[in-house]
Amino acid sequence: MRITVLIENTSKRSDLNAEHGLSLFIETGGLRILFDTGASPAFADNAAQLGIDLCTVDMVVLSHGHYDHGGGIARFLELNAHAPVWMSPHAFEPHFKAAGKDIGLNPALSSHPRLRTSPSETYTLAPGLTLHPAGLIPCPYPTAGEGMSTIMGGTHLPDDFRHEQYLLIEEAGRRILISGCSHRGILNIATHFHPDILIAGFHLAKAHADRIEQTGSHLLSLPTRFYTGHCTGAAATTRLQQLLGDRLVPFSTGQVVQIDMP
Numbered sequence: 316m317r318i319t320v321l322i323e324n325t326s327k328r329s330d331l332n333a334e335h336g337l338s339l340f341i342e343t344g345g346l347r348i349l350f351d352t353g354a355s356p357a358f359a360d361n362a363a364q365l366g367i368d369l370c371t372v373d374m375v376v377l378s379h380g381h382y383d384h385g386g387g388i389a390r391f392l393e394l395n396a397h398a399p400v401w402m403s404p405h406a407f408e409p410h411f412k413a414a415g416k417d418i419g420l421n422p423a424l425s426s427h428p429r430l431r432t433s434p435s436e437t438y439t440l441a442p443g444l445t446l447h448p449a450g451l452i453p454c455p456y457p458t459a460g461e462g463m464s465t466i467m468g469g470t471h472l473p474d475d476f477r478h479e480q481y482l483l484i485e486e487a488g489r490r491i492l493i494s495g496c497s498h499r500g501i502l503n504i505a506t507h508f509h510p511d512i513l514i515a516g517f518h519l520a521k522a523h524a525d526r527i528e529q530t531g532s533h534l535l536s537l538p539t540r541f542y543t544g545h546c547t548g549a550a551a552t553t554r555l556q557q558l559l560g561d562r563l564v565p566f567s568t569g570q571v572v573q574i575d576m577p
Contacts, residue, residue, distance in 0.1 A: 316343040316486065316574040318514065321361050322353040323544045326568035330364055332357040333568045336383040337495060337516060337545040340367055343484055344443060349375045349398070350482060350493055352387030359390050361568060372398045374440060378495025379479040380406035385420045392429060401440065403448060404432040405478035411471075413462025433480060443486050447508075449479035449499045456502035456533075457526070459518035463498075474498070483508065487576035496546050502533050512540050512574060514566075517555075520548030527551045531558035542566050
């Protein structure tokens with residue numbers, strides 16, 4: 316399995332764009348999957364620079380309904396004429412930051428014929444490839460809400476992130492879980508799935524030190540290797556690396572994660 320980071324908040328290469336967003340190109344089991352599309356068309360420019368032809372993508376998975384993960388959908392639909400885009404049925408609901416800033420998707424795209432809504436239960440995309448909606452994840456640990464809100468019945472309410480979903484890849488006896496921002500709480504997600512490998516943003520960029528310590532302590536107890544970036548934050552990444560050692564690997568734009576199957 317090979318995963319290329321098409322865009323992330325940071326880049327170590329001057330020829331590749333970086334932005335507050337996330338997009339991953341996943342090659343596994345003969346399939347090519349695009350997981351999120353960043354905040355803008357920049358992910359596609361990076362793909363071209365990296366020699367990745369987005370016309371060959373078989374399917375897209377949108378992790379949740381925020382612009383920094385779905386802002387490039389329109390560009391992808393222009394470049395690729397066949398791949399379905401799988402998203403939660405709640406992805407196009409209004410979403411706002413604590414200060415009231417709109418962070419949702421472009422509603423003009425909501426009726427595009429290639430958008431597919433995943434059901435409220437686990438859904439099989441292909442053998443060994445399943446989507447898991449956030450509503451199935453118990454939350455004994457805090458979620459990463461940070462005052463974000465949505466509108467239900469005309470009323471602003473705290474976002475429960477029902478628009479979030481996770482991609483589980485099961486191959487050669489191993490479980491690889493992909494998450495976008497892990498708004499439902501990285502500890503809730505990690506302890507529920509118990510994956511061998513977890514590739515995700517941890518949404519700890521604004522977390523206090525005690526929450527980072529708690530997160531690291533619990534992750535340490537799991538038999539999992541972690542790859543992280545985007546919303547995890549520099550301070551949290553540094554501290555988690557100190558706690559987890561080489562079990563936690565930060566990623567940046569252009570990086571390739573090669574996962575060798577036993």
